[in-house]
Amino acid sequence: MRALYQSKDRVEAQLLKDFLASYHIQTVVHGEFLNGAAGELPVQPFPVLWVLEERDFDRAKALIVHFL
Numbered sequence: 205m206r207a208l209y210q211s212k213d214r215v216e217a218q219l220l221k222d223f224l225a226s227y228h229i230q231t232v233v234h235g236e237f238l239n240g241a242a243g244e245l246p247v248q249p250f251p252v253l254w255v256l257e258e259r260d261f262d263r264a265k266a267l268i269v270h271f272l
Contacts, residue, residue, distance in 0.1 A: 205232075206261050209253045209268055217251035223271055229264045230256040 208231065211217040217233045224231050235251050255264045 205254050205256050206258055207252050208255045208261065208264055211251050211253060214251050217253050220253055220268060220271065224253075224255075224264055224267060227263070227267060229260045229267070231264070232256060 209217075209220060211220065214233070221231050221233055232254050233251050234254060255261050
């Protein structure tokens with residue numbers, strides 16, 4: 205598993221997750237609900253999209269660049 209993209213909010217993270225799933229690239233979003241704890245916990249409040257298979261990383265990165 206490898207960090208792929210730090211999104212600006214959980215909506216963008218979910219859109220990218222669904223987009224990559226359409227190309228059969230499995231991802232997971234970490235921290236999508238952490239913004240609710242901002243100020244209470246020393247965390248980074250932005251969701252991070254992780255690709256599950258290392259072999260998919262470069263392709264996923266290229267697809268995100270094209271998507272955005």
